[in-house]
Amino acid sequence: MSRRKLPIALAGLVAVAALALSGCTADDSLADQYREGSGKGYIAGDGSVTEIAAADRGESVEFEGTLEDGSTVSSADYEGEVLVVNFWYAGCAPCRAEAPDLKTISEEFAGEGASFLGVNVRDQAASAIAFNESYSISYPSVMDVDDGAMQLAFSGNIPPNAVPTTLVLDTSGRVAARILGQVNSPSILKTLIADAIAEDG
Known part of the structure; x- marks a missing residue:
């Protein structure tokens, strides 16, 4: 047979x-x-927080991607500052739920040593732009649906196992903390960012 x-x-x-x-x-x-x-279209994390001591962090994460407006961005653009990287997409309910908090926190830290960068893992640019307009989000997002380069860049350190996932990178571009799933406590994310900024002081 x-x-x-x-x-x-x-x-x-x-x-x-x-x-x-x-x-x-x-x-x-x-x-x-x-x-x-x-x-449901996504795998939800539980909001658990993982912090990594400076001595235990891996190599700096190097990345390059195309933003929703067609321009390019790379890790070199954020050299010397803390970077918060949020993996998301428009149809993800926890992503929508955390968007107002991310907007507020990103504005709070603007010019204070930390920047935000989204990584859209599923949508095309038009959907990402509509989402940002709907939630008044001003920080950019890499469109990662076609090649997954951003997800690959971070996979060797702390892989984003769920969407949403939020990573805090220190001023050397190393992953210092991860929130797996929705940011349920804005104060925790703010503390993680502030601590990463303070490390360089």
């Missing part, structure tokens, strides 16, 4: 899914959400 071969694209997808799940333990809540197939 001959065995039917999977189409190449489908075989690749199966292999990727198997690889992604192979490292998950039975009590991995993110993997459980993936497996349940709820169709």
Whole structure:
């Protein structure tokens, strides 16, 4: 009896899914959400915060991407300042819920040693622009849906396992903290940013 071969694209997808799940333990809540197939379109983190001591941080993260307005941005543009990187997309309910807080915090730290940069993992530019207009968000976002270069750039340090995920990079461009899931407590994010700024002082 001959065995039917999977189409190449489908075989690749199966292999990727198997690889992604192979490292998950039975009590991995993110993997459980993936497996349940709820169709909600995102895997939600629990808002847990991970801080990394300066001595334990990895290498500086180098990246380059195209913003929603077509211009380019790179890690060199933020050299010497704290950078808050938020992974999001417009259809993600927790992303919408945290948007007003991110807007407020980004404005609070503008000119105070910290900048914000979004990374849109799913939308095209028009959707990102409409989202920013709706929530009056002024900081830019990299459109990462086509090549995933931004997600890849951060994967060797602390991978954004859920959307949204917010990373705080120190003034050397190293990941200092991560909030996995929605920013539930603006005061915690503000403290993480302030602490990263203070390290350089």
